[in-house]
Amino acid sequence: MIKLLSHLSYLEIAAPDVEASVRFYEEQVGLRVQSRANGKVYLRSWGDYYNYSLVIAQGPEPALNVMAWRTSSPEALDEAAKRVEDAGVTGEWIDAGHGHGRSYRFTGPWGHTMELFWEVEKYVAPEEFKSVFPDRPEKRTQHAVGPRQLDHVTVAASDVRAFTQWYRDVLGFRIMAYTTLDDYPVTVFGVITTNEKSHDLGVVLDSSDRPGRVNHFAFWVDSREELLQAADVLMERGTHIEYGPSIHGVGEQSFLYFRDPSGMRIEWNTGGYRNYVPDWEPGEWKPSTGSNNLYRNGAMPMSMTESFPPDPGKPTATEEGIVPGTEEAILNPYAVQGRG
């Protein structure tokens, strides 16, 4: 198979209050509004080579509308679309617009809408944002910390192994690792990648009946020091840290999780291994071997199992008056247990 996908390019999320979310991403995450069109707001990190990497659209609940990958060539785009159709999924060719050309959009077997494209407008910084360094699309942000770029997205699906195998077989992702529970033979997490890192697409087990859910998405910073400073920025502005800062065993990345105003989970991420092995066999982790927390000295808060949109059968942590990441949510996990 030729290499089909090159990298994750942008995500479109839904938020009930678009302007509140935009303010949060500008002020506390350090993104910048690049443009607005048809009610959607397009944001960029300072290191994005294309115009934007996050699109916020109005929607009744926090959700992932689209995850978009750039293919490796025009031929790879046609080949990827053919392979999706051969796998029994019918997509559509669209002119995505807003800096993207002909795109193939389809909804995968677990309900996640993916857009594949080759043609894209490269970002050209206005004079005030131009960097003195030729490889930088624009100057480093003046925020205390701002992400260099979008890193990965982690969705939720009812069968983690089948999900990863479908995306491997159809689109050429490498499967890098699984986490299976210590006490039950249930795989709760998997990571797949188009590149040298452990994942640009993760998947957590979804026990709800709702397809196409997302658990979180992550931005990249260059160093662990910046990640810790990002935690400072959030804490001092009243944003609760849901989990971290710490290091995942899977992928060995440093992480930090928090929520945006819609309740959507965001991650700061840095470090981790680089793995180029083409016939890599997925690592088999358990929570007890440090899959989530390399140091094995703290349990993941149960609020982390909440995915989006929320499971209609179960109240969210917020609806129960529990703010994810607070002491109450961490010390009383049963209050927020069992969802998604």
Ligand SMILES: [Fe+2]
């Ligand atoms: Fe993540």
